[in-house]
Amino acid sequence: AILSRKRNGVPVSISLRGLSQDTVMPSSVVFADVELKQLATLPQQITRLSDRVIFFGAIVLAAGFLMTLTVFLAWPLGIPIALAGGATMILGLAGKAVTSVWRKIKGDTKDI
Numbered sequence: 001a002i003l004s005r006k007r008n009g010v011p012v013s014i015s016l017r018g019l020s021q022d023t024v025m026p027s028s029v030v031f032a033d034v035e036l037k038q039l040a041t042l043p044q045q046i047t048r049l050s051d052r053v054i055f056f057g058a059i060v061l062a063a064g065f066l067m068t069l070t071v072f073l074a075w076p077l078g079i080p081i082a083l084a085g086g087a088t089m090i091l092g093l094a095g096k097a098v099t100s101v102w103r104k105i106k107g108d109t110k111d112i
Contacts, residue, residue: 009019011075024040025102032036043099043102043103044096046098046099046102047095047096047099049091049095050093050095050096050099051090051093053078053088053089053092053095054088054089054093054096055092056088056092057085057086057087057088057089057090057091058085058089059085060081060082060084060085060088061082061085061086061088062085062087063081063085064077064078064079064082064084065078065082065084066069066078066082067081067082068082
């Protein structure tokens with residue numbers, strides 16, 4: 001749960017420790033808004049995971065190409081690592097495609 005209070009009309013997040021430090025008297029009343037964090041839906045979780053996989057794949061692909069630039073590491077390390085990075089990026093893009101199709105089938109119009 002998120003605790004917040006309004007200062008000058010703007011909600012400011014606070015902690016329980018901050019509540020105890022801000023109170024002037026121990027018997028004073030503290031008013032706070034309590035909001036529950038909305039849990040991510042499964043399509044949102046898949047999209048986040050796909051984004052991370054694509055990012056990781058791009059880093060691995062770049063590392064493979066950098067190793068390929070050094071001639072002596074080109075075949076033993078660089079080319080297989082670059083291929084693995086490309087495959088990882090394709091896997092991440094496939095996850096995004098599955099999520100997109102799933103949203104269309106379910107009729108979900110929320111932004112992810």
